[in-house]
Amino acid sequence: MSDISFSDLTFISREELAEQFRNSPSASQAPDNLAIIDVRDSDHVGGHIKGSTWVPSSELDFKTPELVRSLKDKEVVVFHCAxxxxxxxxxxxxxxxxxxxxxxxSTTVTKEGKGGKEKKEQRVVVLKGGFTQWQEKYGLDETLTEGWQKDIWEFGS
Structure with missing residues (x-):
């Protein structure tokens, strides 16, 4: 049994995540040091966070090892569902x-800094409130959300 449990998870608010975009060199895309993994299944319709990667939860069993390898250089990995x-x-x-x-x-990622290489621990977080709360505030913001469809969300909010 693993020693990592739900109580070890940390959450990021929609405002904190949006701030990461705003502080990015290109405010119209997710920062290079950040990955957003959307694990919604058929409820993925109606929009998604800009720059996110869609990995349906039904595919996680076989895609997780690939994710770990491909995201090893990211400082922050954000997971969310609805x-x-x-x-x-x-x-x-x-x-x-x-x-x-x-x-x-290894629980760290390495990044070039001014004084050479500096090691930083990779933060794995969960988006508090998921895409439902995200779209309530940022659905119309095309710098943060892609493919948002008001008619899908207007009665659920």
């Missing part, structure tokens, strides 16, 4: 456990 109550946190846990399984010694 509400981030079950699928998002479960995906983040699966990612953390697989990361530890593949490389038990």
């Amino acid at each position: 509400l981030s109550q079950q699928r998002g946190p479960s995906a983040a846990l699966r990612y953390l456990r697989e990361k530890r399984r593949l490389d038990p010694e």
